[in-house]
Amino acid sequence: MLPTPDLSHLTKEDFIRVYEPAEDTFILLDGLENDAVELQNLDPKICLEIGSGSGCVSAFVGKLLGSSRCLYLTTDINPYASKCTVSTGKQNAVPIESITASLDSPLALRLRRNVDLLIFNPPYVPTSSEEADAAQESRGIGGSWAGGTDGMEITGLFLNNLPNLLSTNGRFYLVGVAVNNISAIHQNLRGLRLDGKVILHRRAGREHLYVMKFMRILTP
Template sequence: MIPTPNLSHLTAKDFERVYEPAEDTFLLLDALENDAEDLKSSRPLICLEIGSGSGCVSAFIGTILGPSSALYLCTDINTHACQCTVATGRQNKVCLESVGTYLDRSLHTRLKHRVDLLIFNPPYVPTDSVEAESAQSSPAIASAWAGGINGMELTNTFLKLAPELLAPQGRFYLVAVKENNIPRILAAMLNEHDLAGKVVLQRRAGREHLHILRFEKQGSQVQT
């Protein structure tokens, strides 16, 4: 078993401002661990996490890949989350480069078709549009969970960007809940962007039915 990243350097005060790893985070870690051998053998050069929060997921990827030439890029609209991400990388001996930006806005052009491993645990909780818009325009902890109508407003925005980021053999992991309409997401990504997706792990956590989706370009899917 691959150990969960050490977050002992983060305090209760940090988690008042940054999303604290929870069941959705741990399910994503489990999915990545299940694919660990494939991830290592693919030798990714550029890993990009959107909305890195504490930095736990990217630090975990660094642990999976071990010593490598991979570049670990992380973005977050929350400046404090960017600081926590860098600190988590340092704590776990993984060099995490953090960029304060909305989704991939400041990186998209430079990273087109170059990202080997793309990860997004979006704000997926259904809220009204006003709450979601307010959360994203005033970055604080609410930006990590307020997802707007059907919990999909920010996710839908990024799903249009993700295909342009992926390298030919790249993989994209997305966290979603049942209310997000998983079949619709899978169908849209295949029909509109030629990305084949599947649910690789799911789990109930309280009232949430969490899913981890993995997408790859047609013809490059693994059979796990």
Template structure:
């Protein structure tokens, strides 16, 4: 394989001056995306103004897929690969799955890539997110709905869902101001804010899930290491048998509950 071409020093220097830690890698991606010097300048200006690289490029690599990312929509994190891997072990052809708080639909897309036979629904309260998710999921056969948690799902799915996966907001409200500016300034607040302790959306989701899960169905929620014990307690209170899985490499924590 030939070596990757070096990015011009000027581009790298401007990215470094703007605080981009991986300036050389970002420079190569921006140069590859730009068809002309004017386009490169436009992309570079957007990035150095603080816009997330993924929103500048219009895509992010996630679990081996290129996921479309639109302005204002939550950018999938690498750590969420743990949620995908654990959920993929549980999906079967014909299983009904729900990607809750779906954002770009990255988790659902990765699950459909692993098991195309899933009957997958994706839900988010933010219309900008579901518009983006449709671009990623509808070509794969997923159905995207806009609304608050389970409210937009067909009533016929009650008691029929085999798999619910959720990267629901879990940042405590007071902690949002300490997040990197790419997140707190350029991603929807509703995709970050989990309430005073970060677990408000999780609690609502877990409380409603048993009504929708089929016998033996599974609910998987990404959480933080510090919040996992509370998430486990919430699962147990709703009659879901919980277990915690962690990945040190991804700095990721997932709680799995079985009906």
């Protein structure tokens, strides 16, 4: 069992400004670890995490896969999160390149169909559209959880561009909760020629968390 990355360099003050790893983070780590052999056999060359927060997930993946053969990229709309991600990478001997940006906006063209491992623990909490928009505009910690209608407004924006990012044999891991309508996510992505399944789910208080994995449908 791979340990959770060392976050001892981050302080309480950091976690006022950056999302602190919680149950949604840990179920994602468990899902990735359960797929360790598959991911190691995939031998990804480019890993991209959207919304990296503290950098915990990308540091974990770096330990899972090794840092010598894969380029670890992250984005986060929160500039403080980008700094924390880089420092977490250094703390755990995983070289992470972090970009302060909304979703995949500066990378979409350069990484077109080249991302072998794509990870997103999105802002999935249902809020008003106005609250989600304000959280994104403020570029603060609220952007890590305020998801708009059904918790899907920010996620939906990203999923529409997913086929343009993922490599032919790439894997996409997504965290969601029941209110996001998990079956609708699968149906919508199937319309984009992406097949998926729930690889892990558990209750955490009032939330029912899911980790989903998607791959391209390669048959005609």
